[in-house]
Amino acid sequence: MGSTPLRRPLAGRVAVAGAVWLWIVAAAAVQAAAPAAQPADPGAAMAAPAPAAPSAEVLAQGKAQFEAACGACHGANGRGGRGGAPDLLTSPVALDDGVRFRDWVRKGSPEKGMPGFPLDDTSLDAVRAHLVSLAGQARRMGDRQIAIVGDPGRGRAYFEGAGGCTACHSLAGDFAGIGSRYPARVLQGRIVLPRGNGVHPGLLQLGVRIPGITDGAAVQDAPRTVTVSPRNGPPATGVLLAISDFDVSLRDASGAYRSFARHGAEPRVQVHDPAQWHVDHLARWSDDDLHDVTAFLLGQKVEAK
Ligand code: HEC
Numbered sequence: 001m002g003s004t005p006l007r008r009p010l011a012g013r014v015a016v017a018g019a020v021w022l023w024i025v026a027a028a029a030v031q032a033a034a035p036a037a038q039p040a041d042p043g044a045a046m047a048a049p050a051p052a053a054p055s056a057e058v059l060a061q062g063k064a065q066f067e068a069a070c071g072a073c074h075g076a077n078g079r080g081g082r083g084g085a086p087d088l089l090t091s092p093v094a095l096d097d098g099v100r101f102r103d104w105v106r107k108g109s110p111e112k113g114m115p116g117f118p119l120d121d122t123s124l125d126a127v128r129a130h131l132v133s134l135a136g137q138a139r140r141m142g143d144r145q146i147a148i149v150g151d152p153g154r155g156r157a158y159f160e161g162a163g164g165c166t167a168c169h170s171l172a173g174d175f176a177g178i179g180s181r182y183p184a185r186v187l188q189g190r191i192v193l194p195r196g197n198g199v200h201p202g203l204l205q206l207g208v209r210i211p212g213i214t215d216g217a218a219v220q221d222a223p224r225t226v227t228v229s230p231r232n233g234p235p236a237t238g239v240l241l242a243i244s245d246f247d248v249s250l251r252d253a254s255g256a257y258r259s260f261a262r263h264g265a266e267p268r269v270q271v272h273d274p275a276q277w278h279v280d281h282l283a284r285w286s287d288d289d290l291h292d293v294t295a296f297l298l299g300q301k302v303e304a305k
Pocket residue numbers: 066069070071072073074083084085086088091092093094101104105109112113114115117127
């Protein structure tokens with residue numbers, strides 16, 4: 001993949017990508033609308049007699065408290081956020097044991113960026129009930145939705161054959177256990193465009209918010225890089241920080257921040273996106289291939305040891 005000229009015509013691709021995302025959004029909405037119809041988690045039911053479900057009032061209180069005290073760092077939906085605040089919907093500290101949770105939150109982890117919260121038992125139990133409820137929803141949505149429509153066998157054939165994915169990815173390497181890393185719709189989003197939680201940037205610009213998807217992504221992306229070549233002076237290369245018609249900024253290998261004003265074609269700016277293949281492929285996905293390959297990758301789980 002070479003350098004990418006700026007301002008490539010994207011309109012046609014965006015339209016197709018929009019259709020794919022609408023499908024994802026629609027599927028998410030259907031799931032969100034019908035949580036009551038989902039069967040209870042059979043494993044949990046067998047392990048121990050289920051404790052009485054928390055009342056709607058307790059859940060509402062926990063939600064309000066969580067969003068006010070914790071959401072700024074952990075994401076309004078608990079999925080993790082800025083400054084290393086982890087995803088609480090997969091956290092044993094948050095989910096496994098109420099006593100441990102209370103102790104943990106009261107002490108916090110000040111050296112690593114979480115202050116302690118002197119909250120009473122009732123408040124903390126309500127916050128935890130809210131998190132447990134969110135985690136249950138996330139699990140049901142992630143596990144169900146996409147696996148139903150795709151065929152993993154055809155997905156494997158596409159992955160290893162016509163799709164050409166193995167030119168860059170390997171089931172024994174970067175994709176080992178990938179099905180355990182993301183919920184289904186996030187995985188599908190990242191297949192289409194490996195950015196953030198796999199939500200089309202246009203949706204974010206429109207202000208569309210999908211709980212569990214558009215917020216709190218604890219996902220590392222390979223950054224775009226840029227080379228800026230002023231006519232009178234040495235070129236600068238580094239991680240692209242921001243670009244507009246008027247300026248471009250980067251962080252170079254020494255960690256220094258560099259910013260350049262732009263006047264038309266001066267200086268010359270070349271952006272390189274490591275995920276360019278995915279950008280180019282946006283217009284070529286068929287629904288069937290996408291669903292099949294998603295179902296296949298979703299089945300690549302980490303082996304239990
Ligand atoms: C200022 C940011 C911030 C706020 C506010 C915050 N946290 Fe945290 N939280 C963090 C960070 C950072 C960590 C990781 C700390 C570590 O690794 O030791 C963390 C870790 C946790 C963990 C441990 C997760 C695990 O699996 O290791 C729990 C549980 C938790 N927070 C709950 C809460 C709750 C509940 C609230 C609100 C009452 C809250 N946090 C508010 C930043 C924050």
